[in-house]
Amino acid sequence: MKEILLPVAHVFALVMMVFAATMLAPLVLAVWGLDPALSSFVISAFATFFLGALLWLATRRFRRELKTRDGLMLVALTWVALPAVAGFPLWNYLPINFTDAYFEAASGLTTTGGTVLSGLEFLPRSINLWRHLLSWLGGMGIIVLAVAILPMLGVGGMQIYRAEMPGPMKDTKLTPRIGQTAKLLWAVYAGLTAACILCLKFAGMDWFDAVCHGFSALALGGFSTYDASIGHFNSLPIEMVLTLFSILAALNFATHYLAWRERGLLAYFRDAEAKAIFGVLIVSCFGIALFLYLKGNYADFSTSLRHSIFNVVSIATDSGLHTQDYSRWPIFAPMWMMFLSCILCSSGSTGGGIKMIRTLVLAKQAHRELNQLVHPNMVRPLKVGGAIIANKVVFAVLAFVFLYFMSIVTLVFLQLASGLDFMTAFSSIIACINNAGPGLGLVGPGSNYGVLSTFQTWVCSAAMLLGRLEVFTILVLFTPTLWRK
Amino acid sequence: MKIIILGAGQVGRTAAYHLSREEANDVTVVDQNEETLRELQDRLDIRTVNGNAASPRVLEAAGVASTDILVALTNSDEVNMLACQIAWTLYRTPKKIARVRSADYTERDGLFGESRLAVDVWISPEQLVTQYVARLIRYPGALQVLDFADGRVRLVGIRALQGGPLVGQELRTLREHIPSADARVAAIYRSGKSVKPEGTTVIEDGDEVFFLAARENIRAVMKEMRREEAPARRVVIAGGGNIGFRLASELEDKNQVKLIERDSKRARRVSEQLRRTTVLLGDAADEELLLEENIDSVDIFAALTNSEEANILSAMLAKRLGAHKVMALINKPSYAELIESGSIDIAISPQTVTIGSLLAHVRRGDVVRVHSLRRGAAEALEVVVHGDADSSKVIGRRIEDISLPEGTTLGAVVRGEDVIIAHHDTTVQPDDHLILFLTDRRHIDAVEKLFQGSASFL
Numbered sequence: 001m002k003e004i005l006l007p008v009a010h011v012f013a014l015v016m017m018v019f020a021a022t023m024l025a026p027l028v029l030a031v032w033g034l035d036p037a038l039s040s041f042v043i044s045a046f047a048t049f050f051l052g053a054l055l056w057l058a059t060r061r062f063r064r065e066l067k068t069r070d071g072l073m074l075v076a077l078t079w080v081a082l083p084a085v086a087g088f089p090l091w092n093y094l095p096i097n098f099t100d101a102y103f104e105a106a107s108g109l110t111t112t113g114g115t116v117l118s119g120l121e122f123l124p125r126s127i128n129l130w131r132h133l134l135s136w137l138g139g140m141g142i143i144v145l146a147v148a149i150l151p152m153l154g155v156g157g158m159q160i161y162r163a164e165m166p167g168p169m170k171d172t173k174l175t176p177r178i179g180q181t182a183k184l185l186w187a188v189y190a191g192l193t194a195a196c197i198l199c200l201k202f203a204g205m206d207w208f209d210a211v212c213h214g215f216s217a218l219a220l221g222g223f224s225t226y227d228a229s230i231g232h233f234n235s236l237p238i239e240m241v242l243t244l245f246s247i248l249a250a251l252n253f254a255t256h257y258l259a260w261r262e263r264g265l266l267a268y269f270r271d272a273e274a275k276a277i278f279g280v281l282i283v284s285c286f287g288i289a290l291f292l293y294l295k296g297n298y299a300d301f302s303t304s305l306r307h308s309i310f311n312v313v314s315i316a317t318d319s320g321l322h323t324q325d326y327s328r329w330p331i332f333a334p335m336w337m338m339f340l341s342c343i344l345c346s347s348g349s350t351g352g353g354i355k356m357i358r359t360l361v362l363a364k365q366a367h368r369e370l371n372q373l374v375h376p377n378m379v380r381p382l383k384v385g386g387a388i389i390a391n392k393v394v395f396a397v398l399a400f401v402f403l404y405f406m407s408i409v410t411l412v413f414l415q416l417a418s419g420l421d422f423m424t425a426f427s428s429i430i431a432c433i434n435n436a437g438p439g440l441g442l443v444g445p446g447s448n449y450g451v452l453s454t455f456q457t458w459v460c461s462a463a464m465l466l467g468r469l470e471v472f473t474i475l476v477l478f479t480p481t482l483w484r485k
Numbered sequence: 486m487k488i489i490i491l492g493a494g495q496v497g498r499t500a501a502y503h504l505s506r507e508e509a510n511d512v513t514v515v516d517q518n519e520e521t522l523r524e525l526q527d528r529l530d531i532r533t534v535n536g537n538a539a540s541p542r543v544l545e546a547a548g549v550a551s552t553d554i555l556v557a558l559t560n561s562d563e564v565n566m567l568a569c570q571i572a573w574t575l576y577r578t579p580k581k582i583a584r585v586r587s588a589d590y591t592e593r594d595g596l597f598g599e600s601r602l603a604v605d606v607w608i609s610p611e612q613l614v615t616q617y618v619a620r621l622i623r624y625p626g627a628l629q630v631l632d633f634a635d636g637r638v639r640l641v642g643i644r645a646l647q648g649g650p651l652v653g654q655e656l657r658t659l660r661e662h663i664p665s666a667d668a669r670v671a672a673i674y675r676s677g678k679s680v681k682p683e684g685t686t687v688i689e690d691g692d693e694v695f696f697l698a699a700r701e702n703i704r705a706v707m708k709e710m711r712r713e714e715a716p717a718r719r720v721v722i723a724g725g726g727n728i729g730f731r732l733a734s735e736l737e738d739k740n741q742v743k744l745i746e747r748d749s750k751r752a753r754r755v756s757e758q759l760r761r762t763t764v765l766l767g768d769a770a771d772e773e774l775l776l777e778e779n780i781d782s783v784d785i786f787a788a789l790t791n792s793e794e795a796n797i798l799s800a801m802l803a804k805r806l807g808a809h810k811v812m813a814l815i816n817k818p819s820y821a822e823l824i825e826s827g828s829i830d831i832a833i834s835p836q837t838v839t840i841g842s843l844l845a846h847v848r849r850g851d852v853v854r855v856h857s858l859r860r861g862a863a864e865a866l867e868v869v870v871h872g873d874a875d876s877s878k879v880i881g882r883r884i885e886d887i888s889l890p891e892g893t894t895l896g897a898v899v900r901g902e903d904v905i906i907a908h909h910d911t912t913v914q915p916d917d918h919l920i921l922f923l924t925d926r927r928h929i930d931a932v933e934k935l936f937q938g939s940a941s942f943l
Contacts, residue, residue, distance in 0.1 A: 068527065176487075176511040176532040390519070 004483065006062040008073045009055060015078055015146050016052030019085065020045050025133055026089070030126035037124040040093040048085050069482055075143050075163040076477050079465055082142065083109055086134055093127060099454045106461045107449075108134030109142070110468035111350060113222020113320035113437035114428075116450040116457070121226050125208060128225045132215040138468070139219025139350035140189045140253070141165065148182035163473045165348060174254055188256050189350075193218040196245040203237035213321075217245040220351045222320025222437035229445070230310070231323040239310045242321060250277060250317035252348035272385025273346040273356040281316065284340060285309045288333050295330050308333075316340035318351040320437020327444030334440055338427065341436040352435030352467045354404055358397045360384045365394055403471045407463070408433060414459050420452075428452070432463035486847050487552045490514045491538035491568050492559030493521045495816055496584065496610055499836035500556060500843050503861055505531045507929070510847065513547045539567040541575060550576050554846060557583040562590060566602055573603030580846060582606045586727065606846065610839040615731040617838045618812065621831060622736065622785055625714040625810070626707055628693065628831060631841075631856045633867045633920050634899040639703055640671065640856065640865050640922070645692045646711035657684035662709055666702035667906040671695045671896045671922035672863065679863075679892065679924040695858075695865075697896035697920060699904040717784035721745065721808070723769030723799050724790030725755040728814065732789065737761040743778060745769045747790075769799040772806065781807030788813045797824060804828045818860050837861065848929075850937035853918065864923045867899075868936045873915060878935055885909040890931040892924040 023045035030038035066074065084098075087105035091098055100116040107114050108131050120128065137145065141164045161178055174181045197214035201207060212225050226232035230239060248256070251274050259267035268274045289301065289308035298304035307324045314321045315337040326334050343359040345351025364382050372378055382389045408429055415425035420442070427439030428449070438445040443452070449460060466474050476482055488504055490497050493516035505512040512531040515538050516522050522533035536543030538559050549555065555572045557565035562585050569581035585591050585607040597604045620630040629642035645652050650662055656670055673680040674693040680686065688694065688710070698706050707713070718741055722729045725746030733744045733755075742762040746752040749766055756764035767774045769788060780786070786803040788796035793815045800813040805828070812831040815821045821832040837857050844855040844864070854867040874881030884895055884907050898905040899918035905911060913919065919936075923929060 173532045176505075176513050176530070178530050180511070 003062075004069070004073070006059045007064050007066070008070050008077060010059040010063050011066065011070075011074055012077055012081070013052045013054075013056035013059065015074075015082075015142065016055065016085065017049055018146060019082065019142070020049035020052060022133060022137060023048065023089070023130075026126040026130040029129050030124070033125055035124045035126045037089065037093045037126045040089040041126060041130070043092060044085075044089040047088070072163050072473055072476050072482070075469065076473050078143060079109070079469055079474075083461070086130075089130060090127065093124075097454075099457050100450070103449065103457045103461050104131065105134060106464050107437075108132075108221065108223060109138035110435050110464040111135050111139050111219045111221040111318070111352070112432055112435040112464045112467075113216065114431060114439070114443065114449045114460070115223065116448060116452075118227055118448060118450060120224065121232075123225075128212060129208075131223050132212040132221065132225075135219040135221030135223055136193065136215035139221065139249075140186055144182045145186060147179060148186050164469065174257060184257055185253050188253050188260065189218060192245065192248060192256070196241065199241040199245070200238060203241050204235055205233070205238060213242065214245075216321060217242050217319065218249045218350065220246060220249050220317055220319040220345070220349070220435070222314075222318075224321060229322045234323075236306065239306070239323060242319075243310055243313045246313055246317045246319045246321075247277075247281065249319075250345045250349050250351045252346045253350075254348050255346075270385070271346075272360060272387075275385075276356050276360060277344060277346060280340065280344060281313060284316065284336065285312050288312055288336065291333060292329060297329060312337055312340070315436055315438075316344045318345055318353060318434050318436040320431075322438060322445045325444065325446040327440045327446065338430050338436075338440070341434045342430065352433070354401060357384065358401065361389055361394060361397045362401065364389075365398075400471065403475060404433075407466050407471055411459055411463050415456055418453060418455050418459070420456060428456075428460055429463050432460045433467035435464060435467050486554065487511045487548065488513070488554045488556065488847065489544070489547050489549060489552045491555070491557040491565065492516060492584075493518065493525055493533075494558065494560060496836060496839055497558040498525060499840055500558060501525065501529055501531055503840050503844065503857070504847060505529045507847075509930075513552075515543060515547050537564075539564045539571065541571055544568065544572060544575075549578060552576075552578055554578075554580045554582065556843060557581070559584070562587050566590070566604055569604045570602060580605050582608065582843065582846060584608055584610065586611055606842075608839065608842050610835055611727040611731060613838050613842065614728050614814070614833065614835045615735060618728070618732055618787060618789070618833060619735050621812070621833075622717050622720065622740075622787075624703065624707065625717050625784075626711055629695075629858070630703075631865060633697075633854055633865075633897070634904070634918055637700055637902075638697060638897050638899060638904050638920060639700055640695060640697050640896075640920075641703055641707065642693060642695050642858070643707055643710050645688050645690065645694050647690045648712040649708070649710040651709040652688050652690055652711075654688065655684065656682055656686045656688065659706075659709065663702075663705050666698065666705040668696050668698035668702060668706045669894075669896045669906045671697055671865070671894045672924050674859075681892075682894070695922065697906065697922075699906075715784075717810075719743075719783045720785045720787065721778070721780065721783050721803070723786070723788040723796070723803075724814075725751050725764065726789065726791055729787075729789040730755050730758070732787065733759055733762045745774070770795065770802055772802065775803060775806055783808045784810065786811045790814070793817060793820060797829065800829050804830075821860070834860070849933045862924075862926060864926045864929065866921045866923070866932070868919050868921060870913060870917055870919060870936060871915065877915075879913050879919075880915055882913055883909065884911050884913070887913070887935075889921075889935070890923075890928040892928060893932060894922045894924075896920045896922055 023041055027041040027045055030041055083102050083106035087101035090104055091101035103116055143164045147161055174184050193214050196217050197210045200210035200213055209225055216223050255267050255271045285308050289305040292298055293301045293304040310323050311326050318341050342353045345353050345355055347355045347357045368380060368382060382394060411429045412425050424441035424443055427441055428443045431437055431439035443449050486509055488510055490501050493514050501512055501514050504510045514531055515534045519535050522535055526533045534547040549572050555578050557568045559565055565583040569583050572578040572581055581604055583604045586609050591607060596602055621627055624630050627641050627643050631640040670682040672695040673682050694710055696706055720736055720740045720742050722733055722744045725744050733742050736742050743765060744762050745765045745767055746755060747768055752764055752766045780803055786808040788800040790796055796813040800811040804811045810830045812833055813829050815832045815834060821834055824832060841856040845852050851869040852866055853869060856865045870877060870879055872880060879887050895907050897907055897920040
């Protein structure tokens with residue numbers, strides 16, 4: 001156990017020291033704005049750095065090349081431990097307990113966007129920036145960032161890259177070197193974020209809100225600086241910008257890179273996931289707009305369409321920003337949105353859920369089984385977007401989906417046992433495991449996760465981590481073989 | 486340097502390993518076996534592409550459009566040549582290296598080149614290994630014999646043994662011992678660690694010494710390091726495969742060669758093509774057969790079959806039965822380390838022999854030849870210096886004034902037809918071939934920079 005954990009702890013110490021550096025951003029803002037939260041950030045940044053340095057020195061003699069299982073362990077350890085570190089400034093400054101601070105930080109890092117805080121507009125700006133920065137860092141992956149900037153993670157880098165990147169097929173790299181690939185992905189991510197921030201500024205936000213919401217949009221986080229979320233602005237241009245960038249963030253960043261390299265949109269048409277995402281979104285947005293209009297929720301179709309597009313896209317892409325309290329819509333609409341949040345996002349995006357590629361594989365596999373019943377001797381490979389999917393991948397997808405649904409069922413039962421009503425229990429788990437954000441019922445867009453008990457909050461935190469690391473990476477910690485020498 | 490390697494066999498995998506561990510190289514490996522690729526990608530920081538190496542679509546996916554070097558190392562000569570041709574025709578890939586085994590292709594003049602088959606360099610691992618083994622047999626006592634400047638200079642690795650006149654003496658006395666032959670000791674390894682060779686260094690019993698000398702002086706220098714061994718006469722080769730067969734045909738004129746082959750069809754084919762070799766049908770690990778063929782009077786037993794385990798076992802058996810010196814062809818570096826100090830005298834690693842000829846093409850600057858040594862930890866290079874005293878960091882300078890990186894020895898200079906063994910006052914001139922020995926491959930970057938200096942100004 002010691003031999004397994006300590007070499008991983010050595011690398012984790014490095015990640016911690018890098019992470020301490022990210023606390024400088026809110027710290028600088030706090031100094032500049034004479035912010036009351038300044039001391040919390042100073043303490044946190046120093047404490048994180050020194051703890052990291054101490055751990056690094058203490059574990060130095062266990063330093064060695066990372067193996068496959070070390071990679072899994074590093075990613076799991078980082079994601080479980082980092083919210084505690086990241087939540088420290090919140091816990092230190094705000095009148096909340098550790099449970100809530102952990103939840104808030106985990107919600108940020110996993111890009112869920114559900115919050116336990118209210119009165120967001122009255123928080124110090126440094127605290128708000130920190131929450132959004134956490135989302136942004138977690139979006140592309142804190143470990144992928146580490147791979148990009150720490151050259152020592154060369155060969156082992158591939159293992160941890162695979163453990164953190166979403167999607168079933170992760171063996172294709174953009175460039176031969178993993179460090180280079182990670183850098184490219186972060187560059188595309190940062191570039192799109194910068195574009196989003198500029199657009200938001202032009203659409204009428206001030207710089208601070210533009211930066212925060214730009215982070216939220218690209219990470220598909222869902223934090224806002226206002227309790228009413230985007231509803232606070234009541235501005236069509238802002239909603240259009242955020243919708244556009246949410247959809248971009250829900251596509252595979254590798255596809256963005258290819259499109260940029262080819263200077264054309266052809267890459268998106270070759271991407272089977274992107275095509276499916278656009279198809280599903282267009283049908284859903286117009287369908288729900290029509291449904292709400294016919295049900296009489298909105299007086300005219302164009303208003304209905306505006307609210308439908310923003311909120312459906314936001315929940316389906318697992319972002320979680322909102323303009324309306326959609327939990328008051330007839331139950332069909334929010335349920336459909338929740339369903340989309342489970343399946344819609346592309347692999348290699350910043351969104352959650354089971355990912356569109358797995359949805360496509362499952363659909364095609366079901367189709368193949370049906371055909372096989374009619375033609376028992378039929379030989380047909382499973383193809384998605386013209387590429388043949390190996391049976392091994394199909395099995396992995398089936399196993400993943402089984403574990404994903406079993407996780408949901410288990411966690412929902414835990415919530416029910418703790419005394420929650422069905423709608424809140426179910427929607428909180430769905431929203432957390434898909435990293436979407438607001439649920440329905442007590443945790444709907446009009447309210448927040450602050451109403452949950454300590455136990456229920458921890459269950460939600462667990463759901464977020466399971467969802468962000470696609471179940472396997474967390475569950476593998478509970479397999480005895482991992483811990484055997 | 487962007488490099489595509491086609492084929493993830495033994496040679497392909499080793500090439501990927503050696504090339505990818507240098508920061509500057511971006512390596513992509515193409516193979517048809519997905520399992521092999523996955524395993525390879527888990528161990529190395531490379532990209533892999535699954536598919537047929539000669540398919541334009543697969544090559545495109547591997548990034549052939551922007552690649553600097555294409556190295557075709559699949560099992561099929563035809564696929565290798567076709568892949569190079571496709572890369573050249575469609576994408577004008579600057580450098581194409583193909584593994585071509587069949588002598589039918591390689592012996593034909595004018596087949597490769599501009600406006601012919603677009604293969605810039607062909608390598609035949611079997612041929613390289615055969616020559617390597619043949620050289621070892623020609624210089625009994627040597628652990629390694631490596632060619633530079635078309636064989637005019639050779640680097641010889643040898644274990645110094647009590648009984649050699651130089652053993653127990655300081656290095657500078659070498660000149661007094663053999664005034665007629667000039668040589669330069671490039672590196673000394675004492676119980677696995679490198680010792681800097683200086684004039685006052687004393688050679689001890691058991692040291693592994695690498696020296697550079699002109700071809701005609703090698704025997705004289707070797708005699709200094711250990712008692713001279715009688716030239717090998719009786720040679721037994723186990724395995725009538727590609728390497729065994731080639732080696733037999735190269736040695737059969739001067740030596741008495743026996744070749745043991747297990748497969749009767751292959752044995753017949755081999756016996757038809759060889760003239761003087763005695764081809765024996767049987768198992769090389771068969772004690773009866775070996776005894777019957779007087780294994781105890783054999784000078785060299787070389788186990789060269791495809792199976793390294795069989796090679797190790799039959800070589801050990803032959804040694805026990807009295808063969809004077811045994812060699813075994815071993816692919817796995819870990820096996821080689823296991824046995825080389827034991828009962829097998831020389832472990833031959835085909836990859837290490839082959840990788841040098843690839844490395845020569847990825848080195849910056851005008852590098853003619855590279856030999857990888859000590860399982861890739863050390864390297865010997867032949868570099869051509871260009872330019873003049875102003876543009877180059879080495880031309881016009883005396884060797885003592887050139888600041889070589891740590892662990893690097895400048896051993897010899899080849900100027901036209903002359904071989905000049907480097908001394909502190911030797912002055913480097915334009916177009917000299919310098920022969921360098923690096924005990925630590927990690928300094929290769931600094932060495933490249935030193936000799937490339939001129940190119941960046943041009």
